Amino acid sequence: MPRHFHGTPRQERALSAYVKLLRASESVRAEAGRTFAGQGLSPSQFAVLEALYHVGPMCLSELAHKILKTSGNLTMVAGNLEKRGLVVRQQSAEDRRFVSLAITDKGRKLMARVFPVHLERIVELMNRLSPAEQEEFARLCLRLGKNL
Amino acid sequence: MPRHFHGTPRQERALSAYVKLLRASESVRAEAGRTFAGQGLSPSQFAVLEALYHVGPMCLSELAHKILKTSGNLTMVAGNLEKRGLVVRQQSAEDRRFVSLAITDKGRKLMARVFPVHLERIVELMNRLSPAEQEEFARLCLRLGKNL
DNA sequence: TCAAGACGCTTTAATGTTAAACTATTATTT
């Protein structure tokens, strides 16, 4: 049993990049998440609230696609946000299968307070890379994520 | 309400890199996960099994740190793997607080079958970047994940 | 020495997550 995996150069290169990608994302996710965790918001809840705040009302399936979660999960996330009065459901008139979700004043106030802090934390985290490196990094990430 | 968030260049740059990092990791994680999901292994279960397979027996806290999960979670992951006979617990003799986890022959056989497929999938995924880009990407990820 | 604290693991309770089955609504086909 080897102390570490050992393979061909192309395998080790790919595996190393893969592991480091997952670790970096976990680390950054955890760091950035502290901002809204302190407000009792789960990552999914914050992602939904943020989309509604910056883009406007959207239906559940649109949100599910946007935050990469299942539709079943979104039913619950929307429900929990609605319980707290941060969003409201509204059935579409044209096609009654659709349920549109919109942020409320209370939700807007919360985001107006939390989002700037969150953004500054992200800027801090990303400042470990220079501006040019950040742009290069974003390009590489984009090419790796092309399959969804 | 703006259609999209709009901030200073440094904010937009950081936010863009942040979002693309999370999307790339989600995408790659989902793609790579198919390999072991077909074997009824959760991501955490596979991560633990892989560590035991390539590194050797480790105690639970070591594994928890390695796969970035809580100790409580590891109790359950280890328990579920043990139920399937893929690993065994063994209390340390020197310090009876420690519980060492080791892969069994059955677990080794499973990994011998699954890991090469998993590795090849990762190579495929990462081949969207050239070898030099993969190395550069790994370096950038490393600098972003320095806080854990 | 022995009391206090630190440490590793487990348990518990609450929540998040998913896949799959289900309901209601709209679109398509014949």
Place this chain on the structure above:
DNA sequence: AAATAATAGTTTAACATTAAAGCGTCTTGA
């Protein structure tokens, strides 16, 4: 127009995950 299929959302059951409290075990320091 009626039957069929497709779509959006919800429900359900099973499991994952976490924070916090609890339980043994070791370490430390008065």
